[in-house]
Amino acid sequence: MKVLLSEKDGCALTGVVLLALLxxxxxxxxxxxxxxxxxxxxxxxxxxxxxxxxGMHWYHQNLRNILFYFGMAVLGDNPLGWRLPWVLVGTSSVxxxxxLTLKIFSSHRVAIxxxxxxxxxxxxxxxxxxxxDETMTVFTSLCSLxxxxxxxxxxxxxYLVLSxxxxxxxxxxxxxxxxxxxxxxxxxLSTLLKRGHGMAEIFGHLxxxxxxxxxxxxTIYLLTYYPWFGAGHSFDEFxxxxxDKYLYLQAMEASDFKDLASLNAPGVLTWFIIPALTGxxxxxxxxxxxxxxxxxxxxxxxxxxxxxxxxxxxxxxxxFPLLITVGIFLIHYLPLLLVKxxxxxxxxxxxxxxxxxxxxxxxxxxxxxxxxxxxxxxxMIANVVLLVILFPLLINYPIPQxxxxxxxxxxxPFLI
Amino acid sequence: MMRNAVYxxxxxxxxxxxLYILSSHxxxxxxxxxxxxxxxxxxxxxxxxxxxxxVYHLWKERRFHGRVVLHFDxxxxxxxxxxxxxxxxxxxxxxxxxxxxEQLDDGNFMYYAMAEGIVRKVIGIVPEVVFEATNEKDxxxxxxxNYGAYYKGSVAGIPRVITTVKNIPSFEEPVLLxxxxxxxxxxxxxxxxxxxxxxxxxxxxxxFSMSEDEEGVTYDGIAKMRKxxxxxxGIR
Numbered sequence: 001m002k003v004l005l006s007e008k009d010g011c012a013l014t015g016v017v018l019l020a021l022l023x024x025x026x027x028x029x030x031x032x033x034x035x036x037x038x039x040x041x042x043x044x045x046x047x048x049x050x051x052x053x054x055g056m057h058w059y060h061q062n063l064r065n066i067l068f069y070f071g072m073a074v075l076g077d078n079p080l081g082w083r084l085p086w087v088l089v090g091t092s093s094v095x096x097x098x099x100l101t102l103k104i105f106s107s108h109r110v111a112i113x114x115x116x117x118x119x120x121x122x123x124x125x126x127x128x129x130x131x132x133d134e135t136m137t138v139f140t141s142l143c144s145l146x147x148x149x150x151x152x153x154x155x156x157x158x159y160l161v162l163s164x165x166x167x168x169x170x171x172x173x174x175x176x177x178x179x180x181x182x183x184x185x186x187x188x189l190s191t192l193l194k195r196g197h198g199m200a201e202i203f204g205h206l207x208x209x210x211x212x213x214x215x216x217x218x219t220i221y222l223l224t225y226y227p228w229f230g231a232g233h234s235f236d237e238f239x240x241x242x243x244d245k246y247l248y249l250q251a252m253e254a255s256d257f258k259d260l261a262s263l264n265a266p267g268v269l270t271w272f273i274i275p276a277l278t279g280x281x282x283x284x285x286x287x288x289x290x291x292x293x294x295x296x297x298x299x300x301x302x303x304x305x306x307x308x309x310x311x312x313x314x315x316x317x318x319x320f321p322l323l324i325t326v327g328i329f330l331i332h333y334l335p336l337l338l339v340k341x342x343x344x345x346x347x348x349x350x351x352x353x354x355x356x357x358x359x360x361x362x363x364x365x366x367x368x369x370x371x372x373x374x375x376x377x378x379x380m381i382a383n384v385v386l387l388v389i390l391f392p393l394l395i396n397y398p399i400p401q402x403x404x405x406x407x408x409x410x411x412x413p414f415l416i
Numbered sequence: 417m418m419r420n421a422v423y424x425x426x427x428x429x430x431x432x433x434x435l436y437i438l439s440s441h442x443x444x445x446x447x448x449x450x451x452x453x454x455x456x457x458x459x460x461x462x463x464x465x466x467x468x469x470x471v472y473h474l475w476k477e478r479r480f481h482g483r484v485v486l487h488f489d490x491x492x493x494x495x496x497x498x499x500x501x502x503x504x505x506x507x508x509x510x511x512x513x514x515x516x517x518e519q520l521d522d523g524n525f526m527y528y529a530m531a532e533g534i535v536r537k538v539i540g541i542v543p544e545v546v547f548e549a550t551n552e553k554d555x556x557x558x559x560x561x562n563y564g565a566y567y568k569g570s571v572a573g574i575p576r577v578i579t580t581v582k583n584i585p586s587f588e589e590p591v592l593l594x595x596x597x598x599x600x601x602x603x604x605x606x607x608x609x610x611x612x613x614x615x616x617x618x619x620x621x622x623x624f625s626m627s628e629d630e631e632g633v634t635y636d637g638i639a640k641m642r643k644x645x646x647x648x649x650g651i652r
Contacts, residue, residue, distance in 0.1 A: 051533045054573030157423045164427075201417055208420035211427040219431045222438060228573065229438045232446040232482015232536045237575050244570035248559045 009108040013098055016112060020094040020119035023387060024087040024128045027395040029079040035282055035396075036130055036291055038082055045069040052231030059245045062224040063172035064132045086135045090128025093135070093353075094119045096142040101357050103149045104321045109368055109376075113360035116380055118352065120387040122294040123276075125394050127346050130291060133173055134349045140170030141180040142353055145328065148184040152191050157208060160188055164212040168220025176335075176350060183331045185213050187324070252341040268336045271295070271348050272303040272355070278345075279393070281415040287398040288408075290415065293345045294390060298383050303355040306362035313365075325361060329354035445533075446482035449620035452590045456615030459648040460593075460622055468625040471594055472525040475534045478621065484537045485592045486584070486617065487526065488599040490546050490632065522627065530574045535592075538571075539585065540578040543603035547580050581605055581613050593622040598630065600644070601637025607644040622648065 005013070034042055040056045045068035047053045054065075067085060075081035094115050101111035118124055128135045144166035151159035163184055170177030188209045192202060225238065233241075275295035282289040310326045313319065333351045336343060367376040399408065453460040465471060475483075520528055529535040552562045560569035560578065567578040577585070581603075593614070624645060627633055 047531060051531060053531050053533060055531065056572070058570060058573035157419050161423055161427070204417050204420050204424075208424045211424040215431050216427050219427070219434050222434050226438065226441065229442040230445050231533045232442055234442060235435075235439065237537060240568075240575050241570055241573060244559065244568075244575070247561055248569070251556050251561075 016115045021091045023125045028083050030397050052227040059248045086132045089139045090135045093139045100146045110360045110364045114356045117299045117356040120383045126292050134346045136173045140166045148187040160212040164216035168217035171221045172224040179332050275300045286401045288404040292393045302359045306358040452620045455617050460619045462622045464624045468522040469525045471623045482536045486539045488541045488595040490598045490602045538576045590618040593619045596625045597641050598632045600640040601634040
């Protein structure tokens, strides 16, 4: 079923995407040197692509190095080349979230609100500006979920193939895209229940799902190791490397991050109970750059009530949209509670899209009737106003040390 | 259903092609020297150098690529990665890699060799006394995990095994044999026993670093190493 976009909804969507782009793009070149993890990303990109050698952060996956390298090849080894690709990926995530929400609920109102919440989310904005890994993971997960739902609706195989491609790309950035693999598998297997099949057809169907959702992502994951294999490594060594990456990550303890402890505050369990307000203070040549780790309380505090509401509604009515929303959220959130090693707040980004879909549905369901529709509009405006207030902190603008000391000392308790 | 079958077949073909391409790419990028010998039958080329960093230059000169190194040393300290890592600041790494002379030293030559693709795997052989004194918790932080007779892990994505001469693994390809005199200074192994352990190893180059003025180097160690060199040269 195709849902056409009205002119008003088209304008609203354009506005939200432009807002997302502006929030992520403005002052992107104000820091004209690599800062935070950028220096590692840049050097890793060169050494990985040209020598098949990881260097630092060897336990991360390869796609970031590949995209960084080609991004710099196209845009230059300069601030724009380092950051613009991730800004565009982060902005595109907003658009894809709109499409995904629309696919689930067939409601422009819910979709626009979800997209707006991601567009103005301070954590997603700041990470789109400096953290390619989480930004890419969100984008690839959204794309793969969207195409999986397209497949469920139309049963056209190329949709699931596209979903598999994005799963492969996501796994090549962060292993926890595996959670999205589970979600896509469940969505695609649900097509077997949706339509009756004979045994032969079921087998053919299952084989195709296995190829598209498991084999294809594995192939793409392997392909990102092409430069590494170019250093002469064998498949034995490839398997050893995967094991070593896993063991190294599992062996990480909180004491390894004592300087960055606040960045894994408040802790997975309380992400949506105590919205984070912290950040990293990066000092370079008498300037201070703030890298904020801030949650939007207007949205984050509504996540758990929204999930509870959706679960309640599911107990009363059978609804695939509600099931898929709460399912995607729980598949991405619950396993993180079991991770032993410290997780930085930016890991919450993978949960945010489903969280914002839930919040949007919740608010539209509760507020969007004749009496309270204005409240929903006011809520949207409040989120934009909050963005405007927080924006100076989000842009990583290099602040002269004396100005920081004179006017911004009050931020010190929140910063590492 | 036919479309599903076609897509499935294409995906499987892509997967198998990927395995083939990666395998060929890996094999094709390894570069060996001439004169590959099995140590026990006829010793490969032997080069004695003053300092360990010269080994890197020699390997680079010979255009080795994607090699496994069997490296005899005493380096099993808590942070071997830091010891090997060039002393660089963020942002000047490219300068370091391209301008290797400046910051290369005896402690980090292996890292340079890894960074430039000369070395793809390091098997580190340390004296028993060093291996047994290793603090497992410290090595875990460096990415090495205890497997009883071995410590294994990856350093900057390069697999590394640290063990003693008793547990030298077998190799399916020729290796680069590299000895530092400190190994002979700390180890109480008999050189005949050492030779016996290396008899089946194939190599195209054996390097010895004298490092006479380094801490931990003893006259006995130097003498032992010279004797071992003599033993190898005797069967060339």
